[in-house]
Ligand SMILES: CC1=C(CCC(=O)O)c2cc3nc(cc4[nH]c(cc5[nH]c(cc1n2)c(C)c5CCC(=O)O)c(CCC(=O)O)c4C)C(CCC(=O)O)=C3C
């Protein structure tokens with residue numbers, strides 16, 4: 001049996017996230033970083049800028065990552081896991097390249113990476129791998145020895161990700177008036193992406209028909225519905241729906257949108273609904289604006305009682321899951337047998353994205369996968 005606290009070969013964990021603005025002056029440069037080369041209409045950008053300005057130009061995502069960082073450090077310390085945890089973002093300070101440079105200059109050679117995205121897709125997986133490749137290339141250009149980076153597997157079906165969301169749904173149901181509680185529909189929501197990106201998400205053999213992205217979300221929704229039924233004895237009708245669509249209108253994206261779905265629920269005479277943002281790790285701007293502001297206002301117009309259930313955030317069970325993911329991958333890299341933990345029929349996701357996994361529209365170097373130019 002391997003040492004339960006041995007992080008070797010890893011000498012650091014990097015928390016890799018999206019980043020968000022922290023004041024009004026940050027909003028436009030942040031949006032420029034996000035959308036560089038991505039062909040998002042100007043109108044959409046103006047609109048999204050307004051979402052941030054409504055909240056004083058501050059996205060909650062950075063503060064949530066600071067809280068998660070603290071929870072990870074505490075969990076590791078409490079469990080005798082001696083592994084420093086650092087944080088870098090794709091789109092805002094602290095930037096990934098800066099964090100990776102600091103780690104490399106401090107002598108770190110092999111770094112495990114946890115992305116704050118639980119599912120397969122270009123935006124949620126390969127784009128982070130491209131960001132890692134860009135950062136490694138930047139270090140190389142500066143003459144700094146490159147560390148090796150390994151991205152930890154997708155954790156959508158890890159109990160440390162699913163269980164806190166089950167508790168969130170139970171809490172939201174309990175907040176609904178007793179008369180409508182048992183009839184409440186569960187609307188699982190995630191970020192819409194172009195159907196072409198969904199169809200090619202995950203390994204090549206699973207491409208088509210929404211790909212790994214849709215299948216993984218459906219698995220999580222079913223796991224939550226089953227756990228809620230076990231707890232309450234009530235079988236809540238449910239559906240996977242989408243939010244935060246951007247891009248040009250003529251390009252098909254995953255549907256229906258949460259607001260359309262609320263209209264359908266109202267038309268069907270549903271008594272209430274719980275919005276369950278399974279696609280998001282924390283309550284960032286998509287949750288605060290697209291759900292808590294826009295969807296909740298739509299539901300109020302319809303007279304449909306709704307609650308929005310909690311995201312995982314810095315739940316101690318999630319922090320413990322991250323520790324398990326690091327130790328599991330460390331043991332696997334040492335060539336020891338591992339029993340990866342996962343709920344549901346899809347089982348544990350791959351450690352290394354295979355060639356053709358979540359392809360980009362225009363191929364670019366991506367680290368930490370079978371097609372990585374970096375060992
Ligand atoms: C799958 C997915 C996740 C979940 C996985 C993950 O977490 O990575 C996610 C997360 C996030 N998306 C975020 C913000 C934005 N996403 C945008 C645009 C886009 N997202 C896309 C997909 C996803 N996005 C896509 C296909 C686009 C179109 C352009 C493109 O193909 O790249 C835009 C541009 C404006 C707009 O069009 O909305 C913004 C501002 C924030 C930060 C929120 C905050 O500040 O609190 C977070 C966590």
Ligand SMILES: [Fe+2]
Nearest residue numbers: 125353357358
């Ligand atoms: Fe992938």
